[in-house]
Amino acid sequence: xxxxxxxxxxxxxxxxxxxxxxxxxxxxxxxxxxxxxxxxxxxxxxxxxxxxxxxxxxxxxxxxxxxxxxxxxxxxxxxxxxxxxxxxxxxxxxxxxxxxxxxxxxxxxxxxxxxxxxxxxxxxxxxxxxxxxxxxxxxxxxxxxxxxxxxxxxxxxxxxxxxxxxxxxxxxxxxxxxx
Numbered sequence: 001x002x003x004x005x006x007x008x009x010x011x012x013x014x015x016x017x018x019x020x021x022x023x024x025x026x027x028x029x030x031x032x033x034x035x036x037x038x039x040x041x042x043x044x045x046x047x048x049x050x051x052x053x054x055x056x057x058x059x060x061x062x063x064x065x066x067x068x069x070x071x072x073x074x075x076x077x078x079x080x081x082x083x084x085x086x087x088x089x090x091x092x093x094x095x096x097x098x099x100x101x102x103x104x105x106x107x108x109x110x111x112x113x114x115x116x117x118x119x120x121x122x123x124x125x126x127x128x129x130x131x132x133x134x135x136x137x138x139x140x141x142x143x144x145x146x147x148x149x150x151x152x153x154x155x156x157x158x159x160x161x162x163x164x165x166x167x168x169x170x171x172x173x174x175x176x177x178x179x
Contacts, residue, residue: 008033012043016050024064027054031071039076048077055098062094069098073105081108088114097129104133112137116145124156131157135164143171 012033015026030047037044054060055068073080085108087099100118103111111133118130131149134142150161165171 007042009043009046012047016046024054024068027051028067028071031068031075034071034075034077044077048072048075051075052083056092056095058092058094062097065094065098066101069102070105073102080106081110084108085111085114088118093123093126096126100126100129100133104129104136107137109137109139109142112139112141112145115142116148119145119149119153119157124154127153127157128160131160131164135167 012030015030018026027050030043031051034044034047051068051072055065055072057065060068072083081103084099084102084106087095088103088111090096090099096118100115103115115130115133115137119127121127121130127149131146131153134146134149146161146164149157150165151158153161
């Protein structure tokens with residue numbers, strides 16, 4: 001309640017400075033406040049910066065990093081797509097994987113071309129994540145890219161693309177009928 005109507009900057013600072021909690025409970029508490037706080041709250045950039053730095057730490061498990069990514073994606077910030085797109089060039093496997101899923105989670109239409117290129121990645125996990133992100137974006141170019149993956153991707157990517165397309169039988173029927 002206080003985060004909606006008051007300045008919690010000092011409380012946020014104290015919570016983010018705490019160390020020793022492997023589950024980052026205080027960090028996630030402040031991240032939940034982002035959804036309801038005013039966009040011009042002075043403490044918002046501090047929390048987002050802290051989350052961005054935490055997501056890039058290699059010592060965190062994939063699950064914990066995914067929770068951080070989700071907290072950022074649902075924060076209500078309009079530029080999260082740009083943030084996730086920056087990490088599509090990452091050499092670190094988990095960061096790349098999470099960035100792909102983040103683009104899908106925020107439905108970043110500008111990432112469709114980059115995700116299409118990542119379908120051909122040597123890691124099938126990355127290609128599958130790109131298919132899932134494209135399905136979440138859901139516009140015509142994303143759908144066409146998933147169709148291309150179905151026809152030209154590796155076996156795991158083709159299986160993922162087929163499962164995605166099977167979830168929307170009307171759109172699949174229209175696509176097959178046109179072809």
